[in-house]
Amino acid sequence: MEQRRLFGKCPYVTAQKVLTGKWSMFILYLLSEEPLRFNELQRRMPEKMTHTTLSRQLKQLEEEGLIIRKEYQQVPPKVEYQLSEIGEKFKKVLSVLEIWGNEYIHYLDNQK
Template sequence: MAKKELFGLCPYVTAQKVLTGKWSMYILYLLTDGPIRFNELQRRMPEEMTHTTLSRQLKTLEDEGLIVRIEYQQIPPKVEYQLSEIGEKFRKVLSVLEVWGNEYIAYLDDVKRTLREAGT
C-alpha cells in the first residue's frame, strides 16, 4: 500500500515542507519590517552566511510564494525582497512563535538555574 502524500492536505506537513531551510522563518521575520535589499538581509543574519546560501534560501521562499523579489531597472541594479500576500499572513504565526520562543528560553533558564543550584 502506497503512503499517502500529505503535502497540500495536512496543514502541518504542508507548513513544514514550505518552511524548509535553516533560516526561512528568520528571513520572514526580518521582512516583516518591510522591503529589504539582499546585502542588508545578509548583514542582519545572526551567523555568517554565504551569498549562495542566502540566494538559495530566498529563491526557495520566492518559489513557495512567501516572498516577492522586486527588481528595479536602474544602474547600479537594485533588488529588494518583501513578504507576499500569503507571506504577510505568516506575521500572526511569527507573533505566536515569538511568545512561545520566549517562554521556552525562560524554561531553559529555569532548568540551568535548577541544575546549578543542585550542583552547589
C-alpha cells in the same frame, strides 16, 4: 512517500515542507518588518552566511510564494525582497512563535 500524499492536505506537513530552509523563518521575520535588499538581509543574519546560501534560501521562499523579489530598472541594479500576500499572513505565526520562544527561553533559564 507518505509526506508527498499529505502535502497540500495536512496543514502541518505542508507548513513543514514550505519552511524547510534553516533560516526561512528568520528571513520571513526580517521581511515582516520591512522590505530589504540582499546585502542588508545578509548583514542582519545571526550567523555569517554565504551569498550562495542566502540566495538559495530566497529563491526557495520566492518559489513557495512567501516572498516577492522586486527588481528596479536602474544603475546600479537594485533588488528588494518583501513578503507576498500569503507571506504577510505568516506574521501572525511569527508573533505566536515569538511568545512561545520567549517562554521556552525562560523555561531553559530556570533549568540551570
